[in-house]
Amino acid sequence: MAEGAVRIRLDKWLWHARFFKTRTLAARQVSAGHVRVNGKRVSKPAHAVAPQDVLTFAQGDAVKVVRVLDPGTRRGPAPEAQTLYDDLSEPAPRDTSPPAPKYEGKGRPTKRDRRKLDLNARGTLE
Secondary structure (H helix, E strand, O other): OOOOOOOEEHHHHHHHOOOOOOHHHHHHHHHOOOEEEOOEEEOOOOOEEOOOOEEEEEEOOEEEEEEEOOOOOOOOOHHHHHHHEEEOOOOOOOOOOOOOOOOOOOOOOOHHHHHHHHHHHHHHHO
16 A cells, blocks of 8 residues: 555445445444455444455345455446446356246136136036
8 A cells, every 4th residue: 555545434435436325334334344454354434445455345145355446536426436446256156057947837727717617617517
């Protein structure tokens, strides 16, 4: 890390980079100890991050590993936010499970099927 590098609060950077919808959510994740900076657990949202710091945190079901490239000055549009970091996470594995089986007419009958059954049942009793 260069001397005199611009530093920014961790919760604010996570919000600027659009990893969390609100700064409060980002601060809660940090306070709960779910974020690591350069491999060390951080529990204070005011922890300062600078370019070249590596952040590790959970987002949904995936674990994100990102390198801070720029502290950012505002929470801009998504393309601008993507220039603030370099994603080091492994790509999500592709789903190789077989496709869902197609409906073969088994299960509960439709209303049309029930009408046909009713019409057949009436004809046999008369």
